[in-house]
Amino acid sequence: MNLNGANILLVEDNPQDVELVIRALKKQNLADQVQVARDGAEALEMIFDSGGKSGGLPENLKVILLDLKLPKISGFEVLEKIKNEARTRAIPVVVLTSSPEENDIKESYRLGANSYVVKPVEYDNFIAAVAQLGSYWLLLNRTGSE
Amino acid sequence: MNSSLNIEPSRFSLGGLRLRAIFLVLLAVIPLLGLTLYSYLEQRAEAIAEAQRDAVLVVKFVAKIQQTLLQDTNQLFQTFTQLPQVLHQDPEGCKLLFARVIENHENYTALIAAHPNGKVFASAPGTSESLDVKDRPWFKSVIQSRDMVIGEPQVGRVSGRFTLPIAFPVQNPTGQLTAVLATGLDLEWLGKFILQTGLPDKSTLLMTDSSGKVMFKYPNPEKYVGKQMPESPIIKTMISRKEGVMEGACAGGVSRLYGFTRFSSPNQEFYAAVGIPKDVAFADIDRSLKRNLLYLGLVTLLVVTAAWFGGGLFIVRPIKKLQGVTQQLTAGDLGVRTGPPYRSGEMGLLARDFDQMADAIQERDTRLKQAAGELNRRLLELNAAYKELESFSYTVAHDLRAPLRGIGGFSRILLEDSEDKLDAEGIRCLNIIQSEIKKMGNLIDDLLAFSRLGRREIRPVDLNMEDLAGTVSAGLQKSAPERNLQIQIQPLPPARGDRELIRQVLENLLGNALKFTAPKEVAVIEVTGEAKEEETVYCVKDNGVGFEMEYAPKLFEVFQRLHPESEFPGTGMGLAIVQRIVQRHRGRVWGEGKVGEGARFCFSLPKEAAEDKVIEGEQA
Numbered sequence: 051m052n053l054n055g056a057n058i059l060l061v062e063d064n065p066q067d068v069e070l071v072i073r074a075l076k077k078q079n080l081a082d083q084v085q086v087a088r089d090g091a092e093a094l095e096m097i098f099d100s101g102g103k104s105g106g107l108p109e110n111l112k113v114i115l116l117d118l119k120l121p122k123i124s125g126f127e128v129l130e131k132i133k134n135e136a137r138t139r140a141i142p143v144v145v146l147t148s149s150p151e152e153n154d155i156k157e158s159y160r161l162g163a164n165s166y167v168v169k170p171v172e173y174d175n176f177i178a179a180v181a182q183l184g185s186y187w188l189l190l191n192r193t194g195s196e
Numbered sequence: 197m198n199s200s201l202n203i204e205p206s207r208f209s210l211g212g213l214r215l216r217a218i219f220l221v222l223l224a225v226i227p228l229l230g231l232t233l234y235s236y237l238e239q240r241a242e243a244i245a246e247a248q249r250d251a252v253l254v255v256k257f258v259a260k261i262q263q264t265l266l267q268d269t270n271q272l273f274q275t276f277t278q279l280p281q282v283l284h285q286d287p288e289g290c291k292l293l294f295a296r297v298i299e300n301h302e303n304y305t306a307l308i309a310a311h312p313n314g315k316v317f318a319s320a321p322g323t324s325e326s327l328d329v330k331d332r333p334w335f336k337s338v339i340q341s342r343d344m345v346i347g348e349p350q351v352g353r354v355s356g357r358f359t360l361p362i363a364f365p366v367q368n369p370t371g372q373l374t375a376v377l378a379t380g381l382d383l384e385w386l387g388k389f390i391l392q393t394g395l396p397d398k399s400t401l402l403m404t405d406s407s408g409k410v411m412f413k414y415p416n417p418e419k420y421v422g423k424q425m426p427e428s429p430i431i432k433t434m435i436s437r438k439e440g441v442m443e444g445a446c447a448g449g450v451s452r453l454y455g456f457t458r459f460s461s462p463n464q465e466f467y468a469a470v471g472i473p474k475d476v477a478f479a480d481i482d483r484s485l486k487r488n489l490l491y492l493g494l495v496t497l498l499v500v501t502a503a504w505f506g507g508g509l510f511i512v513r514p515i516k517k518l519q520g521v522t523q524q525l526t527a528g529d530l531g532v533r534t535g536p537p538y539r540s541g542e543m544g545l546l547a548r549d550f551d552q553m554a555d556a557i558q559e560r561d562t563r564l565k566q567a568a569g570e571l572n573r574r575l576l577e578l579n580a581a582y583k584e585l586e587s588f589s590y591t592v593a594h595d596l597r598a599p600l601r602g603i604g605g606f607s608r609i610l611l612e613d614s615e616d617k618l619d620a621e622g623i624r625c626l627n628i629i630q631s632e633i634k635k636m637g638n639l640i641d642d643l644l645a646f647s648r649l650g651r652r653e654i655r656p657v658d659l660n661m662e663d664l665a666g667t668v669s670a671g672l673q674k675s676a677p678e679r680n681l682q683i684q685i686q687p688l689p690p691a692r693g694d695r696e697l698i699r700q701v702l703e704n705l706l707g708n709a710l711k712f713t714a715p716k717e718v719a720v721i722e723v724t725g726e727a728k729e730e731e732t733v734y735c736v737k738d739n740g741v742g743f744e745m746e747y748a749p750k751l752f753e754v755f756q757r758l759h760p761e762s763e764f765p766g767t768g769m770g771l772a773i774v775q776r777i778v779q780r781h782r783g784r785v786w787g788e789g790k791v792g793e794g795a796r797f798c799f800s801l802p803k804e805a806a807e808d809k810v811i812e813g814e815q816a
Contacts, residue, residue: 066602073609148597150644151590152652171601171637173608173630 056085057112057188061093061128062146063120067169071115071146074180080188083110090123094131097138111141113187116163118147118154126161133162142187146180213515217507218500225496232492236485243477244443244453252441252455254470259457261389262466265303265381266362270344272297273364273377282309282366285375290318303389305357305380309366312339312373329378338363338376349383349411349421358383358421360411383421387414400452400471404431411466430454434467443474453477514543518550530558586650593644600640604633635767639755642769646754649776654694656781661688661734664695665723668702672710680718681710688725689732691801697777698801704770705736705797711764712740712795727803731783735798742789751787774799 058080062068068086075081087093093116114132118125125145132138142164147154150168158166167183170176276282281289294307298320308319314330329335334347347361359380366375387401403412408426413419425431430444434456445451452471475482517534524532533551538544607629615623662685669683683706691698706721713719720739725732743751743758750756752775757768771787778785778799789795 064598064602066605067598070601070605148594148601151648169597169601171597171604171640172634173601173604176601176605 057083057110058184059085059087059093059096059111059114061087061090061114061116061120061125063088063117067117070173070176071180074177075184077177078181078184080184083188089121090125090128092122093120093128094123097132097141098135112191112193113183114141114143115146115183116143118145118149118158126157129158129161129163140193142191142193144183144187146183213511214504214507217503217511221499221503222496225492225499228492229489232485232488236481236488239481239484240478243481245441246477249441250455250470250472252439252457254455256457259466259468262386262468265386266346269304269362269379269381270364272379273344273362276364276377277366282375282377285309285311285317287318291320291322294318294320295322303382303385305359305382307377307379310335310376310378312376317375329376332361334361334363334378335376338365338378339373341365342367342373348409383412384414387412398450398473398476400469402430402434402469402471404434404467406435406465406467408432408435412468430456430469430471431467434469438467444471451475511543514539514547518547521550521554525554525557530554530561586647589647590644593640593647596640597637600633600636604630604637607633635761639767639769642767642773646769646773646776649697649773649780652697654697654780656692657695659691659693659695659698661691661698661725664699665702665706668699668706669721669723671703672706676710679710679714681721682718683721684723686722686724688723688734689727691732691734692803693781693801694777697780701774701777701799702736704774705799708770708797709736709738709740709795711766712742712759713738714764715741728800730804731800731802733798733800735796737794737796739794742791742793742795743787744791745788748787748789752785771797 058075060068060071062071072081072084072086075084085096087096093114097111097114116125116128120128125147129143129145132141132143139162143162144165144167145154145158145163146167146169148169155166165183167179170179276293279293280286281293290309294309298304298307306320308316308327308329310316310327310329314328314335316327316329319327332347334345337347338345342365344365345363347363349358349360357380360383361378361380363376363378365373366377368374401412401414402410402420404410404425407424408428408431409424410420410422410431413421426435430442433440433442433444434454437456439457440455442454442456443451444454451474453474454469454471456467456469458465458467521532521534533554534547535551538548607626611618611623611626611630618626665685665688669685673679673681673683702723706723709721710719713721716739722737723734724737725734741759747758751758752771754772755768756772757766771785774797775785778801781801783799783801785797785799787795787797
């Protein structure tokens with residue numbers, strides 16, 4: 051399993067949320083660039099294997115949308131591993147979670163998150179938020195690999 | 197432990213037990229000292245009396261001697277008148293006789309025989325010139341009285357010594373005066389003789405006649421004898437009291453005890469006194485006093501030393517021990533005891549009572565610690581339960597959001613993707629689902645906010661309440677531009693509290709005021725504040741729909757509403773959050789209102805920066 055050249059890695063265990071995110075990205079014509087990991091372990095595997103045997107960077111990856119409550123390996127652990135590894139440290143990580151907790155926000159930034167977004171409950175707001183994220187990180191934001 | 201109770205008496209402070217013991221010992225010595233002094237004074241008085249009695253006896257003795265001497269002299273003269281040498285007025289025979297007598301009697305300085313005209317015809321010791329004694333008082337006196345006459349002391353013409361002249365008439369059988377015999381009694385010899393009878397050194401002898409004329413004085417007779425001294429205190433007393441004792445000082449300054457008495461010769465009265473120096477009289481007693489005082493001092497020293505060491509051993513040491521144990525106990529060593537064996541007496545009782553007290557304290561301490569342990573355990577349980585509850589409510593609220601988002605999302609997708617397949621009723625149902633989900637989302641958000649309040653740490657700062665209320669009010673006005681609002685913020689006293697949370701309180705109260713004044717044409721909202729003694733009270737008053745006072749206590753309950761949501765939207769969490777925030781600041785909230793006339797909600801903040809902390813599970 052690898053990233054297959056995707057721009058966005060969505061780490062999310064809730065299939066409904068996955069579908070909603072993809073729907074929102076679809077509206078921005080970004081859906082075909084998404085790869086989904088269902089838990090933390092899968093996410094790490096994808097990120098660290100995608101560089102192939104050469105051990106290089108996952109070339110096209112422009113942003114990781116990371117949920118915090120994940121099976122097997124938690125979002126915090128995934129975040130920590132990405133940010134502790136020199137070759138993955140530059141990849142922007144956006145925490146996308148249901149938790150508005152101060153502690154979660156602080157911990158995320160402490161571990162090196164680039165952004166923290168609380169999933170809105172309401173559909174319209176949710177769609178808008180994800181669409182904004184997609185257009186910002188993929189279209190507006192520049193990473194060093196380009 | 198030593199800082200506060202260090203009032204330990206120094207070794208020599210008056211409060212020290214040792215010194216008290218010594219003080220008691222000295223108290224016991226005082227009567228002894230008194231007794232010694234009393235005994236001394238008694239002995240002294242006794243010595244005075246004795247010395248005086250002695251003096252009187254001596255004087256009587258002296259008088260007796262003198263009388264005897266006079267009688268002897270008288271007899272001597274009587275004898276002479278029978279002798280032929282005298283009867284025939286034989287100068288050579290008389291001279292011989294007189295010389296022999298003087299030789300044998302050293303108390304006579306001279307002997308003379310004179311014609312009635314005063315011409316001396318015989319004398320011993322002999323003299324070359326012819327003597328005439330007709331001008332002598334004693335001669336005139338004997339011519340007149342025809343009896344033995346004792347003259348006044350004088351320096352004898354023949355002997356040149358200080359003498360008492362004694363004259364005697366010689367008469368023939370017809371009674372005609374044929375000659376006068378005279379002798380001089382050696383007064384110095386007499387004085388020496390008397391004083392050699394056992395009187396102490398520096399004793400004095402004094403003799404006067406009834407007029408106060410000094411007849412005799414030893415020592416220094418030449419200074420006094422023959423002088424009239426009736427005003428001298430000794431002589432005055434002697435003449436007025438005749439016989440007795442007295443104390444006095446003579447011109448030499450030596451203090452003496454005088455014994456005096458009266459005696460008489462055939463035709464005259466005399467007074468005699470013996471003075472014994474006081475220091476001589478008291479010498480033995482003074483020595484005895486010194487010795488007694490020395491012994492007493494030694495005994496006192498001994499006893500005081502004994503009291504010092506005994507006090508240390510029997511009083512101070514046990515007390516020091518008890519004190520040390522007390523300090524240990526105070527320092528927290530509850531197991532410490534003075535321990536048996538206990539001495540007999542009060543010290544032992546004190547030590548035993550102390551141990552019993554320590555037992556009691558230790559037992560209570562143990563029970564207290566058990567109770568505290570139990571309390572702490574319960575507190576930890578309570579904390580754990582509280583945290584669990586917090587965590588539970590948070591998790592519930594949090595985990596409810598995901599499915600809710602799913603329901604909302606997919607019902608919306610249904611509406612978007614399959615709108616053409618649904619009839620009007622289906623679309624209405626989906627819209628209801630949408631709005632209900634919105635409400636539930638709000639409920640969950642408020643519940644989460646409320647739950648967060650319990651865990652949030654309060655960071656108190658000084659708050660300018662006027663600024664804060666102004667900001668909140670401005671925000672509200674912006675959110676409802678269509679409303680006709682009159683928000684009046686009166687001068688507000690400053691407060692101390694968590695800026696974010698107090699702003700939330702004002703936001704909720706003003707928000708409520710705004711909400712419940714909606715039916716009114718003009719909404720009048722007033723914010724007031726008042727600084728009281730211990731707290732500051734802030735109120736938000738509106739002219740809205742108000743409420744029934746009987747429901748007032750329910751206002752602050754979670755999810756509690758007094759109006760249908762269709763009329764006034766909201767979750768019913770606003771006032772619950774207000775109450776929670778204010779309570780966490782240790783303040784109070786209350787509300788009052790009247791249906792149709794408006795409501796007033798107040799909260800108070802304590803002036804002291806008192807805010808509770810989140811209960812920590814780790815605390816001991």
